[in-house]
Amino acid sequence: MSGQRTRHTAITGIGVVAPNGLRTDTYWKSVKEGLNVLDRITREGCGHLPLRVAGEVRGFDPSALIEDTFLVQTDRFTHFALAAADAALEDAGLSGIAADAPYSVGVVTAAGSGGGEFGQRELQKLWGQGARFVGPYQSIAWFYAASTGQISIRRGFKGPCGVVASDEAGGLDAVAHAARAVRRGTDVVVVGAAEAPLAPYSMVCQLGYPELSTVEDPSCAYRPFTSAACGFVPAEGGAVLVVEDADRAHRRGGVVRATVAGHAATFTGASRWDRSREGLAHAIRAALDEAGCAPEEIDVVFADALGSPEADRAEALALADALGPHGTRVPVTAPKAGIGRSYCGAPLLDIAAAVLAMEHGQIPPTPGVFDVCHEIDLVTSTARPAELRTALVLSRGLMGSNAALVLRRGPGTAA
Amino acid sequence: MTRRVAVTGIGVVAPGGIGVPAFWDLLSNGRTATRGITLFDPEGLRSRIAAECDFDPLAHGLEPELVERADRYIQFAMVAAAEAIADGGVDFGSEDPWRVAVSLGSAVGGTTRLEHDYVLVSERGQRWDVDHRTAEPQLHLAFSPSTLASVVAERFGAQGPVQTVSTGCTSGLDAVGYGSHTIEEGRADICIAGASDSPISPITMACFDAIKATSPNNDDPAHASRPFDAHRDGFVMGEGAAVLVLEELEHARARGAHVYCEIGGYATFGNSYHMTGLTSEGLEMARAIDTTLDHARVDPTDIDYVNAHGSGTRQNDRHETAAVKRSLGAHAYDTPMSSIKSMVGHSLGAIGAIEVVACVLALARQVVPPTANYETPDPECDLDYVPRTARPRRLDNVLSVGSGFGGFQSAVLLTGPGGRKR
Numbered sequence: 006m007s008g009q010r011t012r013h014t015a016i017t018g019i020g021v022v023a024p025n026g027l028r029t030d031t032y033w034k035s036v037k038e039g040l041n042v043l044d045r046i047t048r049e050g051c052g053h054l055p056l057r058v059a060g061e062v063r064g065f066d067p068s069a070l071i072e073d074t075f076l077v078q079t080d081r082f083t084h085f086a087l088a089a090a091d092a093a094l095e096d097a098g099l100s101g102i103a104a105d106a107p108y109s110v111g112v113v114t115a116a117g118s119g120g121g122e123f124g125q126r127e128l129q130k131l132w133g134q135g136a137r138f139v140g141p142y143q144s145i146a147w148f149y150a151a152s153t154g155q156i157s158i159r160r161g162f163k164g165p166c167g168v169v170a171s172d173e174a175g176g177l178d179a180v181a182h183a184a185r186a187v188r189r190g191t192d193v194v195v196v197g198a199a200e201a202p203l204a205p206y207s208m209v210c211q212l213g214y215p216e217l218s219t220v221e222d223p224s225c226a227y228r229p230f231t232s233a234a235c236g237f238v239p240a241e242g243g244a245v246l247v248v249e250d251a252d253r254a255h256r257r258g259g260v261v262r263a264t265v266a267g268h269a270a271t272f273t274g275a276s277r278w279d280r281s282r283e284g285l286a287h288a289i290r291a292a293l294d295e296a297g298c299a300p301e302e303i304d305v306v307f308a309d310a311l312g313s314p315e316a317d318r319a320e321a322l323a324l325a326d327a328l329g330p331h332g333t334r335v336p337v338t339a340p341k342a343g344i345g346r347s348y349c350g351a352p353l354l355d356i357a358a359a360v361l362a363m364e365h366g367q368i369p370p371t372p373g374v375f376d377v378c379h380e381i382d383l384v385t386s387t388a389r390p391a392e393l394r395t396a397l398v399l400s401r402g403l404m405g406s407n408a409a410l411v412l413r414r415g416p417g418t419a420a
Numbered sequence: 421m422t423r424r425v426a427v428t429g430i431g432v433v434a435p436g437g438i439g440v441p442a443f444w445d446l447l448s449n450g451r452t453a454t455r456g457i458t459l460f461d462p463e464g465l466r467s468r469i470a471a472e473c474d475f476d477p478l479a480h481g482l483e484p485e486l487v488e489r490a491d492r493y494i495q496f497a498m499v500a501a502a503e504a505i506a507d508g509g510v511d512f513g514s515e516d517p518w519r520v521a522v523s524l525g526s527a528v529g530g531t532t533r534l535e536h537d538y539v540l541v542s543e544r545g546q547r548w549d550v551d552h553r554t555a556e557p558q559l560h561l562a563f564s565p566s567t568l569a570s571v572v573a574e575r576f577g578a579q580g581p582v583q584t585v586s587t588g589c590t591s592g593l594d595a596v597g598y599g600s601h602t603i604e605e606g607r608a609d610i611c612i613a614g615a616s617d618s619p620i621s622p623i624t625m626a627c628f629d630a631i632k633a634t635s636p637n638n639d640d641p642a643h644a645s646r647p648f649d650a651h652r653d654g655f656v657m658g659e660g661a662a663v664l665v666l667e668e669l670e671h672a673r674a675r676g677a678h679v680y681c682e683i684g685g686y687a688t689f690g691n692s693y694h695m696t697g698l699t700s701e702g703l704e705m706a707r708a709i710d711t712t713l714d715h716a717r718v719d720p721t722d723i724d725y726v727n728a729h730g731s732g733t734r735q736n737d738r739h740e741t742a743a744v745k746r747s748l749g750a751h752a753y754d755t756p757m758s759s760i761k762s763m764v765g766h767s768l769g770a771i772g773a774i775e776v777v778a779c780v781l782a783l784a785r786q787v788v789p790p791t792a793n794y795e796t797p798d799p800e801c802d803l804d805y806v807p808r809t810a811r812p813r814r815l816d817n818v819l820s821v822g823s824g825f826g827g828f829q830s831a832v833l834l835t836g837p838g839g840r841k842r
Contacts, residue, residue, distance in 0.1 A: 050549035078695070107692060108707060116586065117564045125548070128538045128623055132545030136464045136626040143627035145695040145825055148528060149565060149586035154826025157690035163704055166690035166828055167594065170529070170586035172566040178583060182598075185605065209541055209552040210534070213560030269607075271518060272573045272582035284579065287518060348564075404570035406582055 014184035015254045015261040015415060018097025018247030019357050020089035022199060024060035024240050024344050029092065032354075033361045037388045039370035041343040043223040043238055050205040055219055056212060058226040059203055060240030060345025072159075078142040079155055080120025081241075085199035085350075086152035087159060089245035093195065094160070097247035098259055102193060103161040111164030111191045112157045115171060115179035115198035116149040117348035121207035123147055128206075156195060164191045169349075172402020173309075174270060176243075176352035177410045181268035183248050192253050197245030198349035211239060214403055215276060216313045224373060229310035229339050230317050232378045237312045240341075243350025244357045261415035263360045266395075267296030270408040277405065278311070282319035282326065284407040285309075285399060289327035292397070296411040300328040303335050303411075304393040305368050307355040308383075309401045310339035320399065321379035336368050336391065338384045343372030352400035356412065359396040363414040366390055425600045425683040426672045427834070429508020429665030430777045431500040433616075435471035435658055435764045438480065439503060443764075444781050447789040448810045452763045454656045455641045459620045467634035469641040470620045471658035471765025475499075486571075489558050491533045493526060494571050496661035496770075497616035501572050508665035509677060510610065517579040521608035523599035524569045524584055524663075525591030525615035527769030527824070530562030532621040537562070572612060572663075580608040588824030589729075590688065591615050592662070592772025593832050597686030599666050600832075609671045615773035616661030624768075625657060631696060633733060643793050645766075647730035647759035648737050648805045650796040655731040658765025662773035664780070681783050684716030684817070684835040691827035698735045698823060702743025705821060705829040709747035712831040718817050720748045722839070723755055725788050725813070727775050727820040728805075730759020731766050734798075736823060741801045743821070743829075756813065758806040762792035772822045776832055779818045783836040788813050 019029050025042045026032030046059045067084040094100050103110045124147035130138040149170040157166050165186045169175045176198045183196035218236030220226040227238040254261050269291030273284035309320055325332035340358050341351055367388040377383045398410045436446040436453030454471045462468035477487045480499045537559050541550040561567045569584040585595040592615035599613030628634045635654040637644035646652040672679055691704040729740050745752045760778050787810050794807040816839030821831045
């Protein structure tokens with residue numbers, strides 16, 4: 006516990022499982038190069054559905070990473086989370102943490118849809134064969150809290166554990182929730198989100214989203230901020246971070262890669278993208294205020310980039326509203342145009358990209374986008390070198406949430 | 421300056437009667453609302469009993485369009501929220517909408533609708549490559565539980581932080597806890613906080629059957645939920661919702677609102693033990709209780725009543741008895757501890773919020789609700805479980821605790837007007 010001193014929340018570890026990279030280094034390489042990995046969906050039983058393109062995580066072998074006892078009782082979304090948590094802890098140099106102080110490590114995840122593939126399998130047993138064929142793990146694999154619980158159990162973490170089951174913006178809210186836990190006295194929180202919404206029935210459930218892109222050509226299915234914007238493409242995967250008290254990180258010789266400086270969230274109604282302009286601007290101002298950050302200090306914006314004309318316009322205008330003249334000058338990027346949106350996982354992947362961008366002094370481009378039709382400086386084609394000290398990450402959810410997160414580059418990073 | 425969190429409105433949809441008066445009438449008279457399942461044909465299930473809500477959404481003022489669009493658990497939440505807001509006398513027209521937050525919990529969200537449509541698109545479980553053409557147009561609203569907080573926020577014009585919380589069976593306590601933190605930390609002045617679940621469906625009943633967590637006492641449903649009793653044999657599924665208006669204390673005073681009590685503290689920990697199992701020591705729940713009391717600056721001996729998780733599984737009842745003894749010491753034996761799940765069943769994510777509302781009412785009425793059906797003591801559970809009959813008692817500090825799948829252990833402390841230790 007910390008007494009009265011202000012605790013700052015540092016990001017000291019990053020773990021990624023994404024369509025464009027199964028590790029943080031391969032993810033960054035793909036992001037920096039602006040690789041577009043959107044492709045026809047290949048998962049079993051999905052070929053006939055009118056949703057053809059997504060960001061699939063391919064080549065992920067959970068059995069090489071996770072013990073059988075955990076594999077059998079978990080869905081793919083939890084496999085991603087467990088693997089990303091391991092990678093984040095290793096990255097932070099904390100692989101062995103918790104043995105002597107389990108209450109000092111908490112776990113927070115965001116989840117938009119739970120274990121859909123596992124759930125569909127068990128529903129098939131129930132309705133196809135009968136109640137006694139439902140397996141013992143359905144009650145713990147399908148529900149939204151599965152990843153937090155399993156990370157906590159597998160790694161021995163007994164600190165504050167939480168689950169934000171929100172729309173996409175919940176990914177940023179989860180990180181803010183973790184940062185507050187650190188400020189309240191928990192030393193380390195493993196926080197993240199990973200989703201696996203590409204099982205047949207899960208995909209059927211998404212077909213009702215009016216913003217969903219059903220374009221069949223992967224090269225033009227998700228083109229935010231262009232006049233050809235036709236909605237978003239869903240994706241799998243996500244990222245997990247290790248956040249901890251910055252002083253503690255310094256003391257143990259950990260590398261503070263970034264600090265979580267400010268966050269705010271607002272709500273303006275499901276699919277009310279016109280109103281999201283005001284909601285997002287309000288969130289940005291409040292996040293900057295918490296961070297003690299002037300608009301001109303923002304060096305790069307990782308946009309929500311929903312990819313529908315009305316939503317894109319609202320976001321561009323929100324930047325101008327909240328940042329003033331800087332809003333049209335600050336470089337903006339949306340790596341997710343090449344990956345898709347893995348719901349709550351998407352803003353986590355953006356945080357990972359933002360931290361890596363600050364470390365490398367490179368703003369990654371927005372894949373597949375060349376003809377920007379809004380008054381923003383969208384980085385396209387190739388990465389743009391820049392001195393990056395402060396990043397703004399934005400996210401909006403399909404159910405009406407808007408969130409903004411301010412990250413400061415860590416002192417432990419040579420830029 | 422510390423911001424304090426007041427409870428200024430309550431609303432509840434629970435088995436046995438909709439609304440706060442019916443709910444308190446059930447609890448204070450020790451009646452049970454458990455019965456044979458009527459919501460679907462439970463043939464073939466091991467546990468065929470539940471505590472169901474007799475709920476007519478139209479009679480409670482919901483529009484037909486909303487009833488068509490929103491799942492049962494969202495309808496519950498809307499009705500409970502409307503009651504809480506009317507009770508609190510909140511006029512959203514005169515509140516800053518950016519300062520109004522929503523924090524609602526649900527363990528299983530829209531799974532009842534998800535299952536309903538699954539049956540259609542899979543031709544009753546016959547195909548993996550499901551046929552999307554037979555799905556209902558609103559199915560996407562059941563896909564993510566974020567719909568819950570979203571629909572409620574939209575209805576009441578909340579534009580501050582809007583969150584759905586899903587930590588299994590502690591969702592309700594955690595949603596109240598998160599909401600309380602939101603106000604304490606200055607991110608909102610009012611928070612519509614609570615939880616809702618409608619899990620009485622074939623898949624949810626079947627998955628608890630599979631681990632034998634629910635009671636198979638189908639022949640005597642009214643007496644099937646028997647927390648702490650030596651003859652208990654599992655929990656009885658329930659459904660429902662509860663919502664509280666949480667409000668920064670000075671904000672509440674400024675508008676002349678009635679303050680029921682304060683949220684004195686909240687904490688949650690993971691047990692890192694087992695997704696569904698609990699230890700017999702209760703260390704982690706004790707830690708949650710200790711941290712909550714510490715936060716509230718209340719001594720263990722100041723606790724006047726413990727609202728137990730009391731699900732009626734053997735491992736739970738022993739776990740939590742041990743935890744309360746560990747935290748309250750000898751005072752545990754002088755402290756009544758009851759489980760309202762004996763009367764309203766276990767509504768998974770909702771029950772934590774329903775239990776907090778029960779605690780608010782216990783403080784307001786100075787009455788401890790009983791544990792119905794408690795007859796035969798279990799030697800390993802030797803506290804005062806308030807058998808069958810409600811008990812008048814001076815109550816200043818009331819604690820509500822919960823355990824959830826995933827290992828979650830949470831505690832919320834409510835302090836009445838005489839309970840503040842500053």
